[in-house]
Amino acid sequence: MTSKDTKKAVLVGTILEEEVVLSLGELCRASRLSAERVIELAEEGVVEPIGRSPESWQFRGVSLRRIRCAQRLKQDLGVNTAGVALVLDLLEELEELRTRLGRFES
Amino acid sequence: MRYKDYYAVMGVARDASQDEIKRAYRKLARKFHPDVSKEPDAEARFKELGEAYEVLKDPEKRAAYDGLGTKWQAGQDFRPPPDWNEGFEFHGGGFTGASPEQFSDFFDSLFGRAAPGGGFAGATRREFHARGEDTYAKILIDLEDAYTGRTRSVTLEHTEAGPGGRPSVKTRTLNVSIPKGVRQGQHIRLAGQGSPGIGRGGRGDLFLEVEFRPHRFYRVEGNDVFVDLPVAPWEAALGATVKAPTPSGYVDLRIPPNSSNGRKLRLKDRGIPARQPGDLFVVLNVALPKADSEAAKNAYTEFARAFDFDARAGIGM
Numbered sequence: 001m002t003s004k005d006t007k008k009a010v011l012v013g014t015i016l017e018e019e020v021v022l023s024l025g026e027l028c029r030a031s032r033l034s035a036e037r038v039i040e041l042a043e044e045g046v047v048e049p050i051g052r053s054p055e056s057w058q059f060r061g062v063s064l065r066r067i068r069c070a071q072r073l074k075q076d077l078g079v080n081t082a083g084v085a086l087v088l089d090l091l092e093e094l095e096e097l098r099t100r101l102g103r104f105e106s
Numbered sequence: 107m108r109y110k111d112y113y114a115v116m117g118v119a120r121d122a123s124q125d126e127i128k129r130a131y132r133k134l135a136r137k138f139h140p141d142v143s144k145e146p147d148a149e150a151r152f153k154e155l156g157e158a159y160e161v162l163k164d165p166e167k168r169a170a171y172d173g174l175g176t177k178w179q180a181g182q183d184f185r186p187p188p189d190w191n192e193g194f195e196f197h198g199g200g201f202t203g204a205s206p207e208q209f210s211d212f213f214d215s216l217f218g219r220a221a222p223g224g225g226f227a228g229a230t231r232r233e234f235h236a237r238g239e240d241t242y243a244k245i246l247i248d249l250e251d252a253y254t255g256r257t258r259s260v261t262l263e264h265t266e267a268g269p270g271g272r273p274s275v276k277t278r279t280l281n282v283s284i285p286k287g288v289r290q291g292q293h294i295r296l297a298g299q300g301s302p303g304i305g306r307g308g309r310g311d312l313f314l315e316v317e318f319r320p321h322r323f324y325r326v327e328g329n330d331v332f333v334d335l336p337v338a339p340w341e342a343a344l345g346a347t348v349k350a351p352t353p354s355g356y357v358d359l360r361i362p363p364n365s366s367n368g369r370k371l372r373l374k375d376r377g378i379p380a381r382q383p384g385d386l387f388v389v390l391n392v393a394l395p396k397a398d399s400e401a402a403k404n405a406y407t408e409f410a411r412a413f414d415f416d417a418r419a420g421i422g423m
Contacts, residue, residue: 032240073142091142
C-alpha cells in the first residue's frame with residue numbers, strides 16, 4: 001500500500017462515552033496519570049468506578065473527560081482534589097442551565 | 107514578529123508589585139480557563155496570559171523585558187536589540203494552553219524555546235519498550251453528520267523534535283468516519299492512531315472530542331434537538347399541515363388547532379440517533395403579517411371586531 005492509499009483509508013472509531021468501558025490501567029494510560037492519583041480522584045467522587053477493588057474496577061468512558069478536566073484545573077489553577085470534585089459538579093450544572101437558558105433567549 | 111505588551115495582557119501597571127501580578131494572574135486564569143470560561147476566545151486569552159505571566163512572575167525575565175523600554179506599542183514590528191542576552195534558564199509554564207512550546211515568536215526571540223517533551227509527557231520514555239502516548243484533538247462537525255454518520259477529513263497538528271532538538275509543527279490528515287448518533291462533548295476513540303511507541307511498543311490511541319458547529323436553526327440539548335418554526339396566525343389557530351425542517355430532511359408536520367405561540371410539538375426519536383435516540387422539539391413561533399396595505403388593515407379591523415378578546419387579562423389590566 002502506498003502512502004497515498006493510507007491517507008485515503010477511512011478510520012472507524014468507537015464512541016468512548018457509549019461503547020467503551022475502561023479498566024483502571026486503561027484510564028491511567030489515557031489520562032497519563034498514576035494509579036494512585038486516579039484512585040484518589042475516585043475516592044473523592046470525581047469518577048465513579050464500577051466493581052469492588054481497583055483490580056476489577058471498570059470506568060464508563062465519560063470518566064476520561066472528567067479526569068482530564070480535573071487534572072487541568074489542578075495544574076492550571078491549583079484546585080485540590082475535593083475542590084475539583086465540586087467544580088466539576090458545578091460546571092455540569094452550569095452547562096445544563098446554560099443550555100436551558102439558550103432555549104429561552106434565542 | 108510583533109511586540110507584545112505583557113502588562114496590558116495582564117491588566118496591571120508597569121510598576122505593579124510581584125504580588126499584584128500574581129493576584130492578577132490568578133484572577134484572569136480563573137476567568138479564561140478554557141474548561142470554565144464560555145468566552146469565545148478563552149483559549150487564546152489563556153495562552154497569552156500564561157506567556158505574559160511566565161515573563162512577569164520571574165524578576166529576572168521581567169527586568170530584561172522592562173529593559174526593552176516603553177517606546178514599544180503592542181503589535182508593533184519587533185526585533186530584539188543586538189546586545190540582547192539570551193542566557194535565560196527555562197522552567198516551563200503551566201499546562202493546558204500555556205504549554206511553553208506554544209509561546210509566541212516574540213517570547214522565543216527573547217527567552218528561547220523550551221525543550222520539547224518536557225514535563226510529565228516525558229516520564230514514560232525511559233523504558234526501552236513503551237506503548238505510544240494517547241493523543242487528543244478536537245473535531246468540529248455539523249449536526250447533520252451525527253444524524254447520518256458521514257466521513258470527515260481531520261487535519262491534526264503535532265509538535266515533533268526536529269534536527270538539533272528544535273521542535274517543528276507537523277500536520278497529518280485522517281479520514282474519519284463519524285459514528286451515527288455521536289453527541290457534543292463525546293470522544294471518538296481511534297485505536298492505534300496516537301503517538302508511535304518506543305521499541306516494540308505499539309502506537310497509542312487518538313481521542314477526537316466532538317464539537318458541533320453552531321447551527322442557524324437547530325439547538326442541541328443532550329440527545330434532544332430544538333427548532334423554532336414560524337407559523338402564520340391562522341395556521342396556529344385553525345390547524346394546518348406545514349413543512350418543517352429536521353436535520354434528516356423536511357417532514358410534513360400537523361399543527362393542531364388552537365396552538366399558542368411557543369407551543370412545543372414533540373417528534374419522538376427524531377433527535378440525535380444515539381443508542382437512546384433523542385426527540386426533536388418543534389417550537390411554534392407565531393409570525394404576524396404587517397398591516398401595510400389598506401386590505402391588510404381592514405382584515406385586522408375585521409379580526410378585532412370578531413373577538414371579545416383581552417390580551418392582557420392574565421396580568422390584571
